[in-house]
Amino acid sequence: MSVHLTATGRLQVIERIMEARFKIVAVEEIRSRDLARRAAKARGAAGRGGLAVRERERLIDASDSQLCAELAELC
Secondary structure, three states: OOOOOOHHHHHHHHHHHHHHHHHHHHHHHHHOOOHHHHHHHHHOHHHHHHHHHHHHHHHHHOOHHHHHHHHHHHO
16 A cells, blocks of 8 residues: 655654654653652653654654554554
């Protein structure tokens, strides 16, 4: 199945995927009561930001079909 998104459509799909993925991460962190884990994550906050940048770059390079499939998994 071939999917073709407009440039605007691609940006919208990427934004929805990023929002969903990183909201999930935030919710998991809020639910976590493990202070040691939180402390380790705080020390690696730059890593979390780097993860978002790498994920966004990966999504930008993904095909339209891959983007639609990933969005479907999140919905």
